[in-house]
Amino acid sequence: MTNQPSITISQQPLTIEQVVAIAKAKASSKLSDDVAFKQQIQRGADFLAKLLADEGVIYGVTTGYGDSVTVPVALDKVHELPVHLTRFHGCGMGEYFDAEQTRAILVARLRSLAHGASGVSWTLLERLQALLDADILPLIPSEGSVGASGDLTPLSYLAGALIGERDVIYQGQQQRSAEVFKALGWTALQLKPKEGLAIMNGTAVMTALACLAWHRAEYLSRLSSRITALVSMALDGNPQHFSEALFKVKPHLGQQQVATWIRDDIAATQHQRSQQRLQDRYSVRCAPHVIGVLRDALPWLRETIENELNSANDNPIIDVEAEQVMHGGHFYGGHIALAMDTLKTAVANIADLHDRQMALLMDTKFNHGLPANLSAAENDRKALNHGFKAVQIGCSAWTAEALKLTMPASVFSRSTECHNQDKVSMGTIAARDCLRILTLTEQVVSASLLAAVQALSLRQQRHQRELTDDVKHFVDDVREQFDLVAEDRPLEAELRYWLSQIQQQRWSLYAKEDMS
Incomplete structure (x- = not known):
């Protein structure tokens, strides 16, 4: 070290x-x-x-x-x-x-x-x-x-x-x-x-896991915003859904932050749309509201987790100054249980958001001129190739599992130990659930990342789009190691690689603002 x-x-x-x-x-x-x-x-x-x-x-x-x-x-x-x-x-x-x-x-x-x-x-x-x-x-x-x-x-x-x-x-x-x-x-x-x-x-175990979970979730809120911007551009979406004036009248700070990120990312394409739809579907139009819930929860989740981290949480407590032994229940993990039950629900909604965005990108009824299943195959190869079809099925499976795990662990208190521990927090189970949901969501986001880059590349082949410098560098970085899916190929290894990159927080996304 x-x-x-x-x-x-x-x-x-x-x-x-x-x-x-x-x-x-x-x-x-x-x-x-x-x-x-x-x-x-x-x-x-x-x-x-x-x-x-x-x-x-x-x-x-x-x-x-x-x-x-x-x-x-x-x-x-x-x-x-x-x-x-x-x-x-x-x-x-x-x-x-x-x-x-x-x-x-x-x-x-x-x-x-x-x-x-x-x-x-x-x-x-x-x-x-x-x-x-x-x-x-x-x-x-x-x-x-x-x-x-x-x-x-x-x-x-x-x-x-x-x-x-x-x-x-x-x-x-x-x-x-x-x-x-x-x-x-x-x-x-x-x-x-x-x-x-x-x-x-x-409460050291649940608190430690909560620290790791918070850190991963905070990054996901940023990456989810960037991917949403790519999806909006790939779908030829309406940029007015993210306007500053619109979000001034519903002033949740995290939601406003997400809208700003997306708005800045799509700024270069605002006047290059080939279609003039009034309203995109909710998974695009309402993305700041979905991601914003997580973003707005992060400050109070931080406060709760760090309060527990920096507390004395065993029993009995020793008051050295008064030379007193105080018997209590500071080992009870209710605050971490609530924090993790809350965080896992907000994160699972990110998985659901990107699963729905994937569905829009894949389907010719909704993707506004992109090829079926985002296949880049051409001419007589189109009939043979299926692009991201199975990946989207995988996203649905991972999302369903994440959503299933959102059942609050904290409400499943079990009386145990001869009814001495007759009301318990289940905080560690909630934290473990949260980490599992984070992994499943990161898997969905890994697939969504590749699909969004492929979709934007296909859109640019049809209608040239300028990109902001930040978005261009981001997309080029992915393209350097990800070839468009023209001929079908197993994508597991690539999905696992990009999952690892997400978990290592490969990209510095947006300016770091104070989340305290």
């Missing part, structure tokens, strides 16, 4: 972009070396040690967990309790989080503990930072959290890795964490009485 920016983790707020930069290994991280910060963290651990010496009662430290709160744990055994917590929660299932997601999880947990209200030692923070520094990534199953008492089961794999009992990915290989620590000259961490609970009893 040489020559990369370094992001300091302290009690100062982190942003979504900072989490994403560390997750993507585009930035390193470090703990603040501020002496007062270190002392405040350690004071929490010291206070708990003093309370234990005075035989104080602390949930999850001198008692069992959850419904077992009424079961006292002898003081000579409190150091064993966090180890048992990590072990009995080792029942995750499903796919494992990838490297990017796992780094984000580590950052989110570290930032929460750095708040100074969890009663953990400075040593624990140092070891979490050391995992990030060495890119030692706990192997964490994605399924098994109800999102209240936090992300207990997935985070148990982080806690278990720290004590040498779980697998990690290190230098591309799956290994036992104890073996990796031994090779590096480290010792496995011995968790202090509350540290197992502090690591596991929080």
Whole structure:
């Protein structure tokens, strides 16, 4: 990670972009070396040690967990309790989080503990930072959290890795964490009485996924606007649908921003239309309203996600100044659940928008003179070739799956754990749903991108169109690696390539405005 920016983790707020930069290994991280910060963290651990010496009662430290709160744990055994917590929660299932997601999880947990209200030692923070520094990534199953008492089961794999009992990915290989620590000259961490609970009893997984989801969705709102502009030009659309005067009377800021982007993109073609339709179909005319919903949701979604990211969200909370242990429910992931249920619906509507735009481009009843299925075949080859016909079927399938997943996860609370956890958030499921919907939508957008470029190229063959410099550079960039579909060919490899480019955010689209 040489020559990369370094992001300091302290009690100062982190942003979504900072989490994403560390997750993507585009930035390193470090703990603040501020002496007062270190002392405040350690004071929490010291206070708990003093309370234990005075035989104080602390949930999850001198008692069992959850419904077992009424079961006292002898003081000579409190150091064993966090180890048992990590072990009995080792029942995750499903796919494992990838490297990017796992780094984000580590950052989110570290930032929460750095708040100074969890009663953990400075040593624990140092070891979490050391995992990030060495890119030692706990192997964490994605399924098994109800999102209240936090992300207990997935985070148990982080806690278990720290004590040498779980697998990690290190230098591309799956290994036992104890073996990796031994090779590096480290010792496995011995968790202090509350540290197992502090690591596991929080919203780090859902919050980390939410940061990654927000980042992808924000980019999609830009790319969706650019593709809509290409579609409008390819369909010989009416540019007045995006006029400034029109959007002044419905002043949603995100919607106005999208209309401005599209208006600027099509500016060079406004007086070159061959047809004079009063109204295009909704998937073109109302595109700013559809994309604008997502765009307008992004600022408050950011506020919610970053608030959770920078919070202390375990239980109990330690007030060091007042020397008080406060028992509550900050592990409840309701805010992230709502944010992800909201975001996934807005994103799925982007998939639906482009699926409908694809349908217009393909159909000679609606595409205003473009060839059927956008095939570039000519003469006697036309009858043999089917262009984007199957791709449009694929778009419908991906869109249908995305729409199906928009059912809010947060309303499916299940009473569990002897009715102790009798109202839960399902925030992690909502975040996982959102990431899946994002992938499906990116697949639709990948297909829409190629179809829109093909359609615009075919339109330009019939009626020459000038393009703005930004749009021309964008289209030329795609054309350099995408040949028009004249003779049928399998498009899977090309779709996968452009999907990867979208996910890597290949293009800088429009001027970056403040989204805070």
